[in-house]
Structure formats: structure tokens, C-alpha cells
Amino acid sequence: MVALVVAFVGLLALTDGVGSGLAAWSTTVAVGAALAMWRGRRRCWPARLVPFVPVIVAAALTATVCVPTVPTARQRPPALPFVETQHWSLTTGSRVAVYHYPPAGRGPRHPVPFVYLNGGPVRGISVLDHRFLRLLARRGHDVYAYEPAGAGRSDLLPMDQYTISRSVRDLAAFVDRLDRGRADVLGFSAGGVVLTRALADPGVAARLHRAVIADPGPMDGPTADMAGPKGRKSARGLAPAMTGPRSTHVPRYAVAFGLMRLGLLTPDTGLLGQAEGDNAFTAADLGSDTASAYCARDAHRIPAEDTARTFSFSPAASLRVQQTIRDSPSIARRLGQSRIPAMLMIAECSSQVRRWATEILAHDPAVQRTQYMPGVGHHMWNGLDGNNERAAAVVTAFLQDKPAPLPNRPTRDEIPAFLRDHT
Structure with a gap:
């Protein structure tokens, strides 16, 4: 048997x-x-x-591996109760879900539109992130966020169209669709990769006003191959196991997702369709990946990032995008020609390889400041303590060209010492 x-x-x-x-x-x-x-x-x-x-x-x-147990047609998350979901058709062919938080509060309004690129790489924007975006709007930013094609409430793409290059083109098309001139962009995690590669593309960079790159993933193939130290100890292995249903408890999805991660099935596998895989995957399937985004000290108070109904992640499309990053040649030379003012944010307890961030600092001459964010893991605006307010202050100060609330470190000259000491 x-x-x-x-x-x-x-x-x-x-x-x-x-x-x-x-x-x-x-x-x-x-x-x-x-x-x-x-x-x-x-x-x-x-x-x-x-x-x-x-x-x-x-x-x-x-x-049991051959029989679907969830709907095979796309099941989008329900609408959010606190913000309208718009759908914009971009010139790239992507149709994305868009959220707009107009400037609020009594302070000054910032005339430059603000665009948020979330992590994933193909994941819906979490409720936790939406809270941070509302905080930025209260600080006077005109905030726009869109979910990548295939994520959240956005439309799916054919599997072979999920590439990092497509993500960069979608950003350019989104700013064009805004029709407000240049935009300030905050890219977090995989969104930071999209933003970094946009800075290395003069045609896309021309649409950007200022760039904030927050705890990015690897920007290209050579960077993805880099090993080395990560941040200080995260909550991985310390936090209680995530509760809730797991698709990997069902033989069909345990086999499919397991073989995909091992590279034995392609993201476009005939075993299960993209929509079925998205419908099946749950927040609990992320396992310790969620805990790794928090400091060890926060292991027993990790907030719920989403609800079961609003969570959305596309495992196959994400693997496909990540593979196109690993297969891409170095962008260091093109990044060295960037002239768009940029800021790098690095988390104290980041689960990312440190060199993924410092390679950007080393090669992008337009990075004007680096902010080492104390007391937070990869998910810097996590709603704990004053972390959201600190992150918002760092972002706002840079976009307004005001003095940084934290020391500018590491500088380019300090990269070797930073890699040695801040792990």
C-alpha cells in the first residue's frame, strides 16, 4: 500500500x-x-x-487528493465595513481592488498622493494594515492602496502573467490612473521589492515623488541567493500555534501545497486551479510565518492581522512571483542610477535576511536616510504599544523632508558593522 x-x-x-x-x-x-x-x-x-x-x-x-473540498470558482472576501472597495482596470490588463482614505484630521493636507504596496507578494491587504493607512490619512496623507492582481478582491490573472515585472508595470499604471502627477509610495516587504525595482526602471521611477522601502525582500536573483544574518530573535517557535482551520489538514491541499513548495508541482499545476487554492488557503496555514513577523517579547500577544473571512492569500501566484525574482538578473547597476529620494526602514527583529535591505542602501545613491525601527519585527505597524504612531512619524517626516525622528542608521559606511552587530 x-x-x-x-x-x-x-x-x-x-x-x-x-x-x-x-x-x-x-x-x-x-x-x-x-x-x-x-x-x-x-x-x-x-x-x-x-x-x-x-x-x-x-x-x-x-x-481524496483528487476531489475538491472547497469551491473551485473564485470566492472573494466580503466588502470591508469601514472603506469602500473600488475596482480599477489598469492599462496592463489587471483589474485591482482599490481603497482610498482621504486626508482627515485638523493638520495640514499633503498635496502629493500616497500609494501603499503591501507584502505577500500576492496577498490581500490585512485589516491591521488598513488601520495603519487610516492613521496616515489622519496625518494629512491622501492614501490610496490597491491589492495586487490575484489577491484579495482583485481579479485573477493567468498564472504565467504573475511576474515581478508585471507588478512593477501595474504600479506605473496605477499612478497613471490616479492622474495626480508623481506619487509618494510606501512598499512593505514584497511591496518593497516592487518599489525597489520601480526605482531601477527610469520609465516607472519618473512617476514617483518619494519612496519608502520597508523591510524588503530580495530585489533580484543574486540578492535572493544571499545568506547571512537576520534580525534579533523573533517570536517564531515561541508563540502559541495559530488556531483555526488549516487547508493542509485536508489531503488534497496538503499534497498540492507541499509539492509546490518543494518545486515538484508548478504553480500552474493541473492538480488544483488557482481559484480553488486561494479559497482553500487559510491564515492558519501561514503557521510560524506570522509569528516570525514579531519580536520574541511579543510572542504571547501577537494581534489578529485579519479575520477568517477577510484573509486572502494566493500561494501559487506568490510562488510564481518569487520564482521570477529568483530568476532575474542583478538590478544593482540600474538602481545605482536612481535619483528618486528614498528612505529605508529596517525592523529590529526582522525575519528578513539583513543583506536584502543593505544591498539597496549600498547600491541606491538616492537613499537619503535609514531608520532602524526598535522593538518591532517585520510587521512594523502591528498595533502594539506605540508602534503604529512611531512608524507613521518616520514615514511622514521623510515625505515632508523634515528631520528624522530616529537616528540615521545604518549609513552606507556602517553596513559591515550593522551586519555584524544588529542580529
């Missing part, structure tokens, strides 16, 4: 799960049945059925 299950998994990989895995399943069952007949050929009639028992059990077990 075990051999048949292993053979089934192997055939899934060989066939890329074609036909919802039925091709691999039918082949496995046919081979198993043929072997059972061969083994029972010299037995009396009742005994001839014994070799078929493990085949039947294996067939039943593996059949």
Missing part, C-alpha cells in the same frame, strides 16, 4: 497533477490492480482477492 501511495505522489509530480490528479490516480490503481492479479494468479478463488485489499485502501486514500 505504501509503495502505491509513493508511486501516486511520484506520478503526480511527473504529470504535474493533470486532470485534478486523476491521470496519476487511474494509472496507480491500474498498475496496482494488475500486480494484485499477478500475485493471486495461483491462489484459490477467495484467496485471490487478498492482494487487492491494499490496492483498494491505497485507491481510497489517494482518491
Whole structure:
């Protein structure tokens, strides 16, 4: 029986799960049945059925991998109660969900539009992030945020169109659609990668006024291959396990997502469609990845970033975008020609490789300041203590070209010492 299950998994990989895995399943069952007949050929009639028992059990077990248990058509999260969801069609062909927080409060209004790029790379904007965006609006920013194509309430793309280059083009198209001139852009995590690559593209950079890159992922293939120190200890391994349903407790999705992460199934696998995978994946499936975005001291007070109904993440599309980053050549030379004023934000307990951030600092001459954010992990505006207010003050001061609330460190000259000491 075990051999048949292993053979089934192997055939899934060989066939890329074609036909919802039925091709691999039918082949496995046919081979198993043929072997059972061969083994029972010299037995009396009742005994001839014994070799078929493990085949039947294996067939039943593996059949669960071929049967969907969630809707296979796209199920978007419900509308948010505190902000209108608009849908904009971009010139790239993407149709994205857009959220607008006009400037509020009694302070001065900032005339330059503010655009937020969230992490993921193909994930809906969390409720936690929306709270931070509302705080920025109360500080006078005219805040726009859009969910990447394939994430949240945005429309899906064909799988082969999920690339980092498409994400950069979507940013340019979004600023054009705003029709407000140049925009200030805050890119967080994977959004910081999109923003960094936009700075390295003169045609896209011409649409940007100022750039804030917050705890970015790797900007290109050579950077993705870099190892090295990370931030101070995170809550990974210390925080209680996430509660709630997990798709990986269902054989179909445990096998599909597991084989995709191992590279044995392509993101465009025939085992399950993009929409089904998005519908199945839950916040609990992120496991310790969520805890890794918080400092160890916060392990037992990690806030809920989303609700079960509003959470949205596309595992296949995210893997596809990440692969295009790993496959891309160095952008360091082009980034060295950037002239758009930029700021880098680095979290004390970041789970990101430190060199992913310092490579930007080393190669982008227009990075004017770096803010080392104390007491926070990768998710810097997490609603704990005064972290949101501190992050908003750092962002606002830079966009207004005012003195930084925190020391400017590390500088380019301090990169070697920073990599040695701040881990």
C-alpha cells in the first residue's frame, strides 16, 4: 500500500497533477490492480482477492487528493465595513481592488498622493494594515492602496502573467490612473521589492515623488541567493500555534501545497486551479510565518492581522512571483542610477535576511536616510504599544523632508558593522 501511495505522489509530480490528479490516480490503481492479479494468479478463488485489499485502501486514500473540498470558482472576501472597495482596470490588463482614505484630521493636507504596496507578494491587504493607512490619512496623507492582481478582491490573472515585472508595470499604471502627477509610495516587504525595482526602471521611477522601502525582500536573483544574518530573535517557535482551520489538514491541499513548495508541482499545476487554492488557503496555514513577523517579547500577544473571512492569500501566484525574482538578473547597476529620494526602514527583529535591505542602501545613491525601527519585527505597524504612531512619524517626516525622528542608521559606511552587530 505504501509503495502505491509513493508511486501516486511520484506520478503526480511527473504529470504535474493533470486532470485534478486523476491521470496519476487511474494509472496507480491500474498498475496496482494488475500486480494484485499477478500475485493471486495461483491462489484459490477467495484467496485471490487478498492482494487487492491494499490496492483498494491505497485507491481510497489517494482518491481524496483528487476531489475538491472547497469551491473551485473564485470566492472573494466580503466588502470591508469601514472603506469602500473600488475596482480599477489598469492599462496592463489587471483589474485591482482599490481603497482610498482621504486626508482627515485638523493638520495640514499633503498635496502629493500616497500609494501603499503591501507584502505577500500576492496577498490581500490585512485589516491591521488598513488601520495603519487610516492613521496616515489622519496625518494629512491622501492614501490610496490597491491589492495586487490575484489577491484579495482583485481579479485573477493567468498564472504565467504573475511576474515581478508585471507588478512593477501595474504600479506605473496605477499612478497613471490616479492622474495626480508623481506619487509618494510606501512598499512593505514584497511591496518593497516592487518599489525597489520601480526605482531601477527610469520609465516607472519618473512617476514617483518619494519612496519608502520597508523591510524588503530580495530585489533580484543574486540578492535572493544571499545568506547571512537576520534580525534579533523573533517570536517564531515561541508563540502559541495559530488556531483555526488549516487547508493542509485536508489531503488534497496538503499534497498540492507541499509539492509546490518543494518545486515538484508548478504553480500552474493541473492538480488544483488557482481559484480553488486561494479559497482553500487559510491564515492558519501561514503557521510560524506570522509569528516570525514579531519580536520574541511579543510572542504571547501577537494581534489578529485579519479575520477568517477577510484573509486572502494566493500561494501559487506568490510562488510564481518569487520564482521570477529568483530568476532575474542583478538590478544593482540600474538602481545605482536612481535619483528618486528614498528612505529605508529596517525592523529590529526582522525575519528578513539583513543583506536584502543593505544591498539597496549600498547600491541606491538616492537613499537619503535609514531608520532602524526598535522593538518591532517585520510587521512594523502591528498595533502594539506605540508602534503604529512611531512608524507613521518616520514615514511622514521623510515625505515632508523634515528631520528624522530616529537616528540615521545604518549609513552606507556602517553596513559591515550593522551586519555584524544588529542580529
